Amino acid sequence: MISLDERKVERIITDFPILAKPTSRGKRLVYLDSAATSQKPQSVIDALVTYYSEYNANIHRGVYEIAARATDAFEAARETVARFVNADSREVIWTRNATEAINLVGYSWGLNNIRRSDVILTSQLEHHSNLVPWQLLAEKTGATLRFIPVDSRGVLQLDDLDALLEGVKLLAISHVSNTLGTITPLELIVPKAHAAGATVLVDGAQGVPHLPVDVKALDVDFYAFSGHKMLGPTGIGVLYGKRALLEAMPPFLAGGDMIRKVEYEHTSFNDLPWKFEAGTSNIADAIGLGAAVEYLESLGMDWVRAHEQELLGYALDRLAPLERRGLAVYGPKDPQLVSGVLSFNFADIHAHDLASILDTEGVCVRAGHHCTMPLMEKMGWPATARASFYVYNTRADVDALVDGLEKAAQVFKL
Amino acid sequence: MISLDERKVERIITDFPILAKPTSRGKRLVYLDSAATSQKPQSVIDALVTYYSEYNANIHRGVYEIAARATDAFEAARETVARFVNADSREVIWTRNATEAINLVGYSWGLNNIRRSDVILTSQLEHHSNLVPWQLLAEKTGATLRFIPVDSRGVLQLDDLDALLEGVKLLAISHVSNTLGTITPLELIVPKAHAAGATVLVDGAQGVPHLPVDVKALDVDFYAFSGHKMLGPTGIGVLYGKRALLEAMPPFLAGGDMIRKVEYEHTSFNDLPWKFEAGTSNIADAIGLGAAVEYLESLGMDWVRAHEQELLGYALDRLAPLERRGLAVYGPKDPQLVSGVLSFNFADIHAHDLASILDTEGVCVRAGHHCTMPLMEKMGWPATARASFYVYNTRADVDALVDGLEKAAQVFKL
Amino acid sequence: MDDFYRDFILDHYRNPRNFGTLEGATATAEDLNPLCGDTIRMDLRVNDGGIVEEVRFSGKGCAISQASASMLTEEVKGMKLEDVAKLGKDIVLENVGIGISPTRMKCATLGLRVLKSAAIGEIAGWPDEE
Amino acid sequence: MDDFYRDFILDHYRNPRNFGTLEGATATAEDLNPLCGDTIRMDLRVNDGGIVEEVRFSGKGCAISQASASMLTEEVKGMKLEDVAKLGKDIVLENVGIGISPTRMKCATLGLRVLKSAAIGEIAGWPDEE
Numbered sequence A, B: 001m002i003s004l005d006e007r008k009v010e011r012i013i014t015d016f017p018i019l020a021k022p023t024s025r026g027k028r029l030v031y032l033d034s035a036a037t038s039q040k041p042q043s044v045i046d047a048l049v050t051y052y053s054e055y056n057a058n059i060h061r062g063v064y065e066i067a068a069r070a071t072d073a074f075e076a077a078r079e080t081v082a083r084f085v086n087a088d089s090r091e092v093i094w095t096r097n098a099t100e101a102i103n104l105v106g107y108s109w110g111l112n113n114i115r116r117s118d119v120i121l122t123s124q125l126e127h128h129s130n131l132v133p134w135q136l137l138a139e140k141t142g143a144t145l146r147f148i149p150v151d152s153r154g155v156l157q158l159d160d161l162d163a164l165l166e167g168v169k170l171l172a173i174s175h176v177s178n179t180l181g182t183i184t185p186l187e188l189i190v191p192k193a194h195a196a197g198a199t200v201l202v203d204g205a206q207g208v209p210h211l212p213v214d215v216k217a218l219d220v221d222f223y224a225f226s227g228h229k230m231l232g233p234t235g236i237g238v239l240y241g242k243r244a245l246l247e248a249m250p251p252f253l254a255g256g257d258m259i260r261k262v263e264y265e266h267t268s269f270n271d272l273p274w275k276f277e278a279g280t281s282n283i284a285d286a287i288g289l290g291a292a293v294e295y296l297e298s299l300g301m302d303w304v305r306a307h308e309q310e311l312l313g314y315a316l317d318r319l320a321p322l323e324r325r326g327l328a329v330y331g332p333k334d335p336q337l338v339s340g341v342l343s344f345n346f347a348d349i350h351a352h353d354l355a356s357i358l359d360t361e362g363v364c365v366r367a368g369h370h371c372t373m374p375l376m377e378k379m380g381w382p383a384t385a386r387a388s389f390y391v392y393n394t395r396a397d398v399d400a401l402v403d404g405l406e407k408a409a410q411v412f413k414l
Numbered sequence C, D: 001m002d003d004f005y006r007d008f009i010l011d012h013y014r015n016p017r018n019f020g021t022l023e024g025a026t027a028t029a030e031d032l033n034p035l036c037g038d039t040i041r042m043d044l045r046v047n048d049g050g051i052v053e054e055v056r057f058s059g060k061g062c063a064i065s066q067a068s069a070s071m072l073t074e075e076v077k078g079m080k081l082e083d084v085a086k087l088g089k090d091i092v093l094e095n096v097g098i099g100i101s102p103t104r105m106k107c108a109t110l111g112l113r114v115l116k117s118a119a120i121g122e123i124a125g126w127p128d129e130e
């Protein structure tokens, strides 16, 4: 394992303007909620500002200079993102976020391919965004929803995978759990799913930001992710799809830009990827996401992964002593199996109260069900507190978390 | 008519950083393509920068301080937009753009309310975004698509409106034509449509940016618009819908934030407006749109309308002499009936060539079918050049357009 | 926010008053805060004179929601049902308001919302939205 | 861009060569630039030796697309069909390239795209994407 490169992280921190500002109580901002949304480096903010103040124009149909520049930057961002996950740029469709990407597949592919007799296989640890769309699809089509179970640590139980895959037309599974950080062994599951005749959609909202991802090597059919969780702006996400699948799918949203020729009674549609991009795109934020990817590339995704593993390992060590005082850390507690996510509860302090007290110390963690209500219900956790790490976090942030927990123990007179 | 307030416009111009920068040929940027997308004032850019560099956080579920600030700013922007069009904030649903707003209605309301025997009435001058979704809906449901005709000036022919409205379940019509600028007399059409039992959707992509709009007074059922055409960022738009209609509609996209309670097999949905907002919203750009609306409010929409009328009148005057040399200006040529849009062709110069030559002079106009291919076909225009005005345009911009046309005449040896 | 967790709040959280369900309740309501998943149920027994004779609450959630609900139950006993229906969020503010952050107001008012719902017979809006 | 519109371009635009359709064409293709709506159709007559004997184009659009197509028709007459199929965008650049802006390259290459499609028998990619 590469050892934690504190000097590199110190340099990274200076790229994030929000981290330079103290909180209203004068504390240092200790941002441990990147799994919800990441902070943005100056280069991403600058990409937006430059677009809006130098070459803001609508794209594709513009003849004049700034329109050409906007079109080029927009499509260059698509190339950048495509390169980042090893896709062809025609296979990279801009969406608002991972959720819209998943729903796009649900509507365009799902309604046209899923029948009453089919099974949709997902897992017990999915984010609502990779569960509710399939509930709705199952409702509309009469298909059956089936779940890969998780064990008491929140790890997918794959012993019966072959049986689970029987009759499965679609496997929809997350790459990384946002609640526990557990990494799905796609290299094991995807070939089996394909052998069983299933199409595979991966919810990569927590994958691409934290792991090196190669959609070709993973051989997934669809892969969805969000820009805002990977240093990019809000409002932009990506659906990757294998070209042949996307070609065969009808359009989802209809309107400007996705058409080829429109008559009053009939319309023919544009080529990929534009067939799936109706109306004026989120031009600025696509360009911003391109800048975010370039930033991540400059760090190297292997480094990002190693850095998170290091931090998680350090956090597990520092938190261990608190377990005697009622701290419960969930998940497999193994940095090899988990991305930089740590879910926990502390004695009888409710996660919301914990988060409120941590906030007074400038420490931002998420508390609640993390959009995985059924998992929480199954595990018997009314809520958890979740700390999640990213490129700008340091051991000092972990220390601040531990100090905050000490304070909570004091406030709650544990 | 309020006379053109050049001093006020000079002040406005200084608020738009892009207008301060010369083009690569050293010309002043004469931006006459606001109907495609508008430029952004510094206050909107600042709203984005402040969000990303001071309080970037995911909303609604965050306990800590910056998450609370982000949630408040996001919901305050919704209130601002709601106030601007006189809606209740629960009736304001964030979408990516007008196109998505229209498609949302097509999927959620349309698929559940339109039957084979129903008629969808639209017009011959619609933008593809308010035509193709209805073609697809008609295809899926077996309903009939019917068109309000336009006359040779591009004005809606309403003489037979009563007959046209027979059997109509949905009237989908634009508030203002993006190609010709013609304003639809909604105050005349909407009551008749309602009397005929139709639900009314208005494509207000060119309405809200240019006219004072009061959705309650117009009594429309749905009203769609885009932030990027009204000084706001790309990637954010709005669907307004009457509360009772929205309440009765099933959700469109499914995922985080739009749920109330999720179990593995079943989900119940959140209240309005969040029921229709799945996944992480475009937080920054919603806040940016709020800032754009505040900017427009500071100018006053009556002033905006009057300013565009003035400019259009001036442009019509200045262009009249060129008509003898083959300039054809389309539409009713009456600033009372039209927003700040001017579509034209010049002798045998193709619109694209015209736009290219104007570009060399720093003048940005759009050329092509303006996403209204069927209208172009019907009118027998292979393409038109379109100049469109907004708050930052001046008589000097019109003069630059006229000079550019003179140059085109020279290049093409007219 | 840390000054919110005073002794009596922790006491109500750890030793909730009137906790449980009520046999023979004449009015019951239950709701959750969809943002955090906290739930509260309120059971009321109202006599013929329209007076709340007995009340129980149950649920799970943070110290704020549970302590606030617990305190409410102590106060509504003996109140007229119609007055319960009219309660505003000031009662919650008086009980637990000191030091509470705006983000947590929905936690604090969940019990009130459910109580009012039971009294009114339908789900009430969030009291802080009124 | 204004230096693009030289006399011979305007001449080809206003007096297109080989304009019209071809009776007895052995290969035909038609396409449009979806971004601007310009259309071009190309009709070819190829003899048994695989040589393009006759060619006509029709369509509507800007000076760039029409002049470029017109010039192309003059050049392919007498060429082997297989060589037509292999044409790259350099031929267009040589014909009309001077002063053309990148935005307008798709206009300039529309005729070539259609011509190649006719030769290959299917819709070709945009030549500038190759």
Ligand SMILES: Cc1ncc(COP(=O)(O)O)c(C=O)c1O
Residues within 6 Å of the ligand: A255, A256, A278, A279, A280, A281, B035, B036, B097, B098, B099, B100, B127, B129, B130, B174, B176, B177, B178, B203, B205, B206, B226, B371
């Ligand atoms: C009349 C009209 N309707 C709909 C649209 C679509 O707007 P958007 O591309 O922002 O979705 C436009 C914008 O081009 C328009 O002018």
Ligand SMILES: Cc1ncc(COP(=O)(O)O)c(C=O)c1O
Residues within 6 Å of the ligand: A035, A036, A097, A098, A099, A100, A127, A129, A130, A174, A176, A177, A178, A203, A205, A206, A226, A371, B255, B256, B278, B279, B280, B281
């Ligand atoms: C695993 C997972 N899937 C899907 C999503 C949804 O992402 P978004 O809200 O950006 O659409 C998230 C983010 O919360 C996530 O963590």
